[in-house]
Amino acid sequence: MIEVRWHGRGGQGAFTAARLLGQAVAIHEHKYVQAFPSFGPERRGAPVLAFTRIDDKKITDRSEVENCDYVVVLDDTLYGDNVTKGLKDGGILVINTTKDASAFPKVGNYQLVTIDATALALDILGRPITNVPMLAALAAASGNVSVDSVLAAIDDQLAPRIREKNKKLFVAAYNAVKGDK
Amino acid sequence: MSEKMFICGDEAVALGAKLARPQVIAAYPITPQTIVVERLSDYVEDGSLDAQYLHVESEHSAITASIGAASVGARTFTATSSQGLLYMAEGLYYASGGRLPIVMMDANRSLALPWNIYGDQRDSLSQLEAGWIQLYAEDAQEALDLTIQAYKIAEDPEVMLPVMVCLDGFVLTHTYEVVEIPEQDKVDAFIPYQKYANRMDLEHPMSNCVTAGPDYNMELHYQQHLATIKAGEKLEAADKEYGKLFGRTYGGMIETYRTEDADAVIVTLGSVAGTTRCVVDKMRDEGKKVGLLRIRCMRPFPVQEIVDALKGVKAVGVLEKDVDHGFEGVVYTNVNSALMRAADKPATFSFIAGLGGRSILKSDIENCFAKLLRQAAGTPQSPTVEFVKLGCE
Numbered sequence: 001m002i003e004v005r006w007h008g009r010g011g012q013g014a015f016t017a018a019r020l021l022g023q024a025v026a027i028h029e030h031k032y033v034q035a036f037p038s039f040g041p042e043r044r045g046a047p048v049l050a051f052t053r054i055d056d057k058k059i060t061d062r063s064e065v066e067n068c069d070y071v072v073v074l075d076d077t078l079y080g081d082n083v084t085k086g087l088k089d090g091g092i093l094v095i096n097t098t099k100d101a102s103a104f105p106k107v108g109n110y111q112l113v114t115i116d117a118t119a120l121a122l123d124i125l126g127r128p129i130t131n132v133p134m135l136a137a138l139a140a141a142s143g144n145v146s147v148d149s150v151l152a153a154i155d156d157q158l159a160p161r162i163r164e165k166n167k168k169l170f171v172a173a174y175n176a177v178k179g180d181k
Numbered sequence: 182m183s184e185k186m187f188i189c190g191d192e193a194v195a196l197g198a199k200l201a202r203p204q205v206i207a208a209y210p211i212t213p214q215t216i217v218v219e220r221l222s223d224y225v226e227d228g229s230l231d232a233q234y235l236h237v238e239s240e241h242s243a244i245t246a247s248i249g250a251a252s253v254g255a256r257t258f259t260a261t262s263s264q265g266l267l268y269m270a271e272g273l274y275y276a277s278g279g280r281l282p283i284v285m286m287d288a289n290r291s292l293a294l295p296w297n298i299y300g301d302q303r304d305s306l307s308q309l310e311a312g313w314i315q316l317y318a319e320d321a322q323e324a325l326d327l328t329i330q331a332y333k334i335a336e337d338p339e340v341m342l343p344v345m346v347c348l349d350g351f352v353l354t355h356t357y358e359v360v361e362i363p364e365q366d367k368v369d370a371f372i373p374y375q376k377y378a379n380r381m382d383l384e385h386p387m388s389n390c391v392t393a394g395p396d397y398n399m400e401l402h403y404q405q406h407l408a409t410i411k412a413g414e415k416l417e418a419a420d421k422e423y424g425k426l427f428g429r430t431y432g433g434m435i436e437t438y439r440t441e442d443a444d445a446v447i448v449t450l451g452s453v454a455g456t457t458r459c460v461v462d463k464m465r466d467e468g469k470k471v472g473l474l475r476i477r478c479m480r481p482f483p484v485q486e487i488v489d490a491l492k493g494v495k496a497v498g499v500l501e502k503d504v505d506h507g508f509e510g511v512v513y514t515n516v517n518s519a520l521m522r523a524a525d526k527p528a529t530f531s532f533i534a535g536l537g538g539r540s541i542l543k544s545d546i547e548n549c550f551a552k553l554l555r556q557a558a559g560t561p562q563s564p565t566v567e568f569v570k571l572g573c574e
Contacts, residue, residue: 026185027186027187032358033358034356039352040298060456061455
């Protein structure tokens, strides 16, 4: 089973990213998936978590995610011990930041990927909404979901007026991370 | 062809309700049930569901409007949670005593005080005596399937009782997973509309015994008691027929997992059964004889099913998100009472967990099993009632 933890702030779309990944692999790659937010009240700007679980067999585990394969951080002001907590050996940490990777010294055996997703989002969407480019960065770094599946999921789930721009943004962010590799 | 969708538990219930084609929906939004109400009002607004949607001002009105609709023979749906269910309490007894086949979803949520919107099962379990059939789903698919099957059971002429379909707040209501959506024509064939005998009908006026003094009161309760028991076999029959049509079966009032030859079994209900299943697999791999018994139906209570399934088990723990203060977990009370009928009663323990949304980890469940296994190995364990993972003395 692959477990992903998304860190964001209320309103940044961390749960939308968790769900888009879920839609992509569940509906377009026929896997078993759970996607859920941190439970409870929703507050704009407050730190929030979201989770995606992916497996080839039915997932019956309903407990909270303790250890994860991938961690995605939509807002680098959230970076701290709670971000690297539970990240498995050989896992991937993706951070949206304008800073250099050296600003996030490794505390374990994982791959660190940094991307300025906000700049890409401002350029293509005209708004600093980074859930789609951060999903793209994870897809490029992990290879665990195909580009076509995510593009199809964007068609399924996002409002028609923002679909094409988000697909363009996805491809731009995906290529940026692939180019870095 | 059935369609697969990636949706949350609330959306699954709304789609299940839509497929059942209720003629009247009366509901009031409350977290974590709100999405159900939003979706159903969308369906009515966009014309994809031909129902009368009553925007009531409270849960008390939601249940009384449902009672009115059902009493003239309309297929009726409502949904609530927590404080909303308590606010309905008076009406719950009217609905069951009136033998009205209303179907209601309850998003299991904690009760105030302390105020808390997270999931536990104290709301529906506080209403066990309200005379409703109470079903508990383990995942979103089962929640959808049970919503449809609920009408089959409720409207059966030998039952004629309201049914509550319960699913864990947030853990199920707000988690997205793959759900297979049944075909409308097959659902129509599974639960055709029928004119039930006790409806108010101007063409065939009769007394519905809304009032019954000492001369008939006991007889009406006796009939209701027998009809409630009958619902157990109807649930099993509905599950079998549903399985033939849609390819999914869950069993009857209980489901067992690796209980054959088990020394220790955890009895639970709702989504935590899924987590327990993972723990059972891990401990079985380590050679430990543990199993799971999931209760799907709290009313009627599966007395004989539990006695039979736990035959030969040495220690039984009931893990529930409920407490009857000053006593024990109420599911434990029920299970323990059933086991008094067993020829060789196992040692039993009440595990209170997950109150107010406290997370239940796999390691917590493993600790419960460890206590049961120590008991099974001959070392008496205490206390009988244990609050799992308590932060104070």
